[in-house]
Amino acid sequence: MARRVFVxxxxxxxxxxxxxTIVWSSRDRLREDGVLLPGLGRFDHLWSSRIVRDDPRLSKASEEHRTAWERLREEIAAYDGDALVTHEFFAAASAEQACRMAEQLAPAEMHVVITARDLLGLFTASWQESLKNRGTAPMSTYSREVSEDPRDVWNWRTLDLHLVLQRWSEAVAHExxxxxxxxxxxxRDEIWHRFAGLLGLGADAYDLSRSFPNESMGVVEAEVLRRVNEHLVAGKALGPARDRGMFIRTYLADERLVPRRGEKFWPQPDRVAECRARNEAALDYLRSHPVDVVGDLARLEIPAELPPRRTPxxxxxxxxAAVATDLIASLLTDVRDLSVDRPAAPAASRRGLLGALRRR
Structure with missing residues (x-):
């Protein structure tokens, strides 16, 4: 059985x-350094998070997906070093589900790893991320309540560090x-160095060239995507989740709207105040409990004075209209390239949708 499992x-x-992206592209190197990254791929960790959180949609999933958590645990049980399980949707688990997860990994010692940021920045980034996942809520109404449903990810349930710490500390000691x-x-690599150090890895020995961040859109671009989603929801277009991820998230958001480098933005003043209150509760919790903070706790503080930015x-x-018409022109060019010329995919586009379509 693995000695420790970092979740x-x-x-x-x-x-x-x-x-x-760093750990999955360096999986063999991790194993050489004594850390197991179990599963067939990163989707096994996503599906494991759904299994742990008792997602009722599992009954309609493939056998490969339904057995993901069982297969991960079997690999961990057969390994005698440390193991790593990583997916951000585990944060939504209830205290009961977290306790059950720790029991299922026993006798290995479970450690919980939480990457965190100030709640104002997190709230702002998470709203636009919800749009990449077909969300339609304006920022003014986004995440107004704390969901009691572990399936809900884009909600205070997973965004509020204080709430996450309270639930997971029932399963794992604060230390x-x-x-x-x-x-x-x-x-950018500073967070990798601290993450690797926690796992006992030599951070400088890893190739970071294939890593990439999940970047945000500007304020106008985010509103364009939100309105597009409203039309897609009304028309029930792009049904399968895989297609939604490919066309909405990858192609439209990441490849067309994010590169525009639009204006940064803040939530409305009442939401800023809400973020400040929740953020301070998280900081108070960390100051009063023996949680292992790896880095500068001050980085989680929201500045008293914020630089001026627009709100959505x-x-x-x-x-x-200006962004949408420019986007339509870009789409028409892409359609022409795909339907008329069908050139070989340039290296820069191989990771994106167009590269995938051209290789069909």
Whole structure:
């Protein structure tokens, strides 16, 4: 049985994609360094999070997906070093589900790893991430309540570090909960160095060239995507989740809207105040409990004075139309390339949707 199992539970939008691309692209090297990354691929960790959280949709899933958590546990049981399980949706688990997970991994010692950031930045980033996942809620109404449903991810349930700490501390002693504050002003690889150090890895020995962050959209671009989603929901277009991920998230959001480098934005003033209150509760919890903070706790503080930025409700119809028409022109060019010329995919596009379609 593995000696320790590090369960990286997020939070969402705290460099999780960046860290996961590093470890999955270096899986063999991790094994050489004594850390097992179990499963057939990163989707096994996603499906394991759904199994742990008792997702009722599992009955309609493939056998490969339904057995993901069982297969991960079998690999961990057959290994005598440390193991790593990583997916940000584990953060939504209830206290009971977290306790059951710890019991299923016993006698291995479970450690919980939480990458975190100040709640104002996290809330802002998570709203646009919900749009990439077909969300339609305006920022003014996004995540107004704390969901009691472990299936709900884009909600205070997973965004509020205080709530996550309270639930998971019922399963794991505070000393085995490791919080890594994200320093958004530091070089990108700084969070990797602390994450690797926690796992006992030599961070400099790993190739970071294939890692990439999950980047955000500008304020106008986010509103464009939100309105597109409203039409898609009304028309029930792009049914399968895989297609939604490919066309909405990858192609439209990440490949067309994110590269525009639009304006950064804040929530409305009442939401900023809400973020401050929840953020302070999390900081109070960390100061009063023996949680292992790996880094500077001050990085989780929200500045008293914020630089001026727009809010999403300030976006005008004219701004939406300008981005949308430019987007249509880009889409037409892509359609022409695919349907008429069908050239070989350039190296830069091989990771994206167009590269995938051209290789069909």
């Amino acid at each position: 990286h539970i997020g939070l969402p939008k705290t460099a999780t994609t960046y860290l996961q 085995r909960i490791h919080v890594l504050p994200l320093d958004t002003s530091a070089p 409700d300030s976006v005008t119809d004219a701004e939406v």
